[in-house]
């Protein structure tokens with residue numbers, strides 16, 4: 001047992017199968033749970049070979065036991081020690097990787113894994129995602145913040161290493177399906193992402209000023225982690241997603257649009273120059289895009305939920321998004337037009353503001369205010385194209401520091 005590697009024993013199935021072998025970073029979260037449901041429903045096609053979480057070691061231990069996962073990482077050192085001392089079966093065989101980003105990097109590059117699903121909230125998954133690409137893995141990417149922070153570097157690396165990047169975010173997975181996995185070419189006029197409108201879809205500006213974290217966490221259609229649920233309430237999630245779409249599919253800012261669609265059944269629409277539109281529809285459950293991303297290009301029966309029942313489908317409603325009540329969307333568009341490092345600053349300031357809102361240290365309208373002020377304070381830096389990944393990371397840290405001063 002080395003200092004950063006410890007071996008326990010838990011039997012795990014032979015790796016010499018043709019099943020796709022998945023490393024799941026962020027296994028204890030909302031995307032993690034849905035991924036486990038998909039893997040459990042497709043035992044002949046999918047195998048879980050590695051899991052990572054931040055600190056929820058008890059939940060992770062349950063997953064390791066149920067799925068007999070041979071490789072484990074916990075970011076938090078104390079949680080890792082607790083996990084280590086509780087592993088029950090002395091005959092089992094588990095490799096517990098190093099704490100911190102080092103453990104995530106080893107899982108991302110595991111020779112036993114074919115696909116790495118990154119579902120770590122925020123930007124901690126950036127280096128592991130890059131490591132997976134460099135190791136030639138298929139990257140199934142849920143963590144949109146990674147692309148908003150450093151999209152140029154992630155996309156360049158994927159091209160350079162000829163690695164497949166499959167979006168897991170439902171709207172982008174929908175676009176990926178409509179484009180049949182190809183980048184957007186001259187035939188694509190516009191990509192439209194749908195927005196449920198979040199918890200405050202029908203709230204007035206006056207009422208929004210009084211919104212509490214508990215109000216924001218009541219999402220009408222989706223059950224997700226707290227950060228992204230608040231992002232849905234401010235529409236920052238749609239802002240981040242427009243940026244994500246621009247990066248993933250190589251679009252110009254004016255080719256990326258959002259429309260309000262309260263039912264969350266159509267996830268995205270791709271409009272072509274001849275006026276034809278393709279849309280992707282499925283029930284509002286992340287198991288659908290996750291299953292698609294893990295099995296692509298194969299398709300298999302939806303093992304976890306029923307498909308849409310057109311006999312019961314009454315109406316699909318679309319309306320424009322109100323950017324006055326939800327300035328985070330207008331701010332995202334502004335960063336897309338500015339280009340350079342503006343999206344990274346938007347993302348960093350948003351993360352700081354959302355964390356403060358969740359801790360009751362900032363009122364709801366303070367989120368866009370903080371982001372707007374941070375973008376203004378760093379306007380010169382925002383306009384500059386980042387030369388290296390280190391430049392982006394330094395700016396990310398600076399934007400977080402500046403955002404704190406506006407809380």
Ligand code: NDP
Pocket residue numbers: 025026027028029030031032052053054055056057075104119120121122124142143144145168169170222223224225226227228286
């Ligand atoms: P959750 O808050 O539910 O879960 C976050 C997960 O990340 C947990 O497993 C957590 O572990 C883990 N984690 C956090 N920090 C680290 C770290 N440093 N190292 C290892 N693991 C870490 O988030 P969601 O599942 O909702 O979202 C995950 C990502 O997917 C986000 O980027 C989000 O934007 C994106 N996404 C989510 C959707 C959804 O439906 N939830 C839809 C589309 C995109 P622990 O439990 O130990 O803290």
Ligand code: MG
Pocket residue numbers: 169170171241
């Ligand atoms: Mg989404």
